[in-house]
Amino acid sequence: MNKTITLNSRPVGKPQLSDFKFVDEEMPVIKEGEILLKTKFVSVDPYLRGRMSDAPSYVPPFELQKVMNSGVVAKVVESKNEKYKAGEFVTGALDWKEFQTSTGNNVLKVDAQTAPLSNYLGVLGMTGLTAYFGLTEIGKPKAGETIVVSGAAGAVGSVVGQIAKILGCRVIGIAGTDEKAALLKSEFGFDEAINYHTTKDMTKAIAEVCPNGVDIYYDNVSGAVSDSVHANINRLGRIIVCGAISAYNGTSVPQGPRVEPFLIRKSALMQGFIVSNYAEKFPEGMKHLSQWLSEGKLHAAETVVEGFENIPQAFIGLFEGRNKGKMIVKI
Structure with a gap:
């Protein structure tokens, strides 16, 4: 059978x-x-x-x-x-x-x-392509910029951070345990990592590790963590909305700070996406991901x-x- x-x-x-x-x-x-x-x-x-x-x-x-x-x-x-x-x-x-x-x-x-x-x-499938196109097509990273990644130890987040480092960015990851936070730095090359479960004031913690503000936010979680990153976004910042795992199991509509005032104040871009939006460019993404993996730049x-x-x-x-x-x- x-x-x-x-x-x-x-x-x-x-x-x-x-x-x-x-x-x-x-x-x-x-x-x-x-x-x-x-x-x-x-x-x-x-x-x-x-x-x-x-x-x-x-x-x-x-x-x-x-x-x-x-x-x-x-x-x-x-x-x-x-x-x-x-x-x-x-x-x-x-x-x-x-x-x-x-x-x-x-x-x-x-x-x-x-x-x-x-x-x-994973890295050579939809996960890697999601990380690549969300970051490059919406985030449009420039060398020297600061990017924050939530759900950073997950499938997409860990690849996003590595690609951002390859492209010359300063990368901060947010994860849910001290073990994962340590892994982000030791294994994936993140510059800093924050355990949101043990951090009482996330807005302050992000400000401390991002003294020049946040240029790009790759959002995999939504919710209160994202509210704290939004509070630190720079003028002309880009917010990439890939996932909202904090809300997937909710039984009511979540309430929180409204994003419109800070988007206007900072002239920031906030865009959601699904990887199939970039289907015609998949060969390009696979080429880069395969090369970085073979060169040992991607783990x-x-x-x-x-x-x-x-x-x-x-x-x-x-x-x-x-x-x-x-x-x-x-x-």
């Missing part, structure tokens, strides 16, 4: 294991023109929480009692498609199934010799959980701060 994971119920607040359901189905059989894929790595990402709700968003919600999906790296184990051979590896938005069929139109080949396969779900940080049965728990772990870098499940 073939194991699958479906959405059993829509979460209220933080997702629970009971919101997922394991369902066995018959092993798939390929037809002419198809390939049979065996799942090797599964990406779990905060944006999937939005798809578990039925609220309108930029991607359709998951359907109840239907199989969930995300970024996957899979091995071709059988092929009736002349473009693919057994033993090759592919990546794409695929179902949470141990085995599945594909026409090959929704996947791309990846090379296990060029980089570890899991990297294609691919991953938290790897093993076992198909642990995909739901790994996903929930994102909201408990269990990941350092990209959270990936190895099958």
Whole structure:
């Protein structure tokens, strides 16, 4: 039998294991023109929480009692498609199934010799591209500028900080533990790091490590942390809104300081985005990311959980701060 994971119920607040359901189905059989894929790595990402709700968003919600999906790296184990051979590896938005069929139109080949396969779900996948395009297209960093990154020890944030350093910026990261704050400096090359959980006055703390103000803010969390960064933004500052993980599990509309007065006062730009906005430029982003990775300028940080049965728990772990870098499940 073939194991699958479906959405059993829509979460209220933080997702629970009971919101997922394991369902066995018959092993798939390929037809002419198809390939049979065996799942090797599964990406779990905060944006999937939005798809578990039925609220309108930029991607359709998951359907109840239907199989969930995300970024996957899979091995071709059988092929009736002349473009693919057994033993090759592919990546794409695929179902949470141990085995599945594909026409090959929704996947791309990846090379296990060029980089570890899991990297294609992280620094060489949507994670890396999200970091690259949010920073370069909206942030437009200049050497010598100061950038603050929230959720800095996470999948996107850790790559953002590294790219900013490559481009000559001074980088400050915000994370949720002393261990992660130390990791930002020792492993990812951040200049300073702040543990927001143990810092009583975030606005003051940011001002102390950013004596010349904040030129760019890469926001992965929203909420009170972001309010404190906004208070330190420079004139003509750029605020990149990539995520709002502090609000994803909320059951009411969050209230906070209004951004319009400081945006006007500082002539600041605040823009949200999704990575697919820059789909036509993906080859450019991949070129830079691959080069930096091969040169040792980018470090691919991953938290790897093993076992198909642990995909739901790994996903929930994102909201408990269990990941350092990209959270990936190895099958």
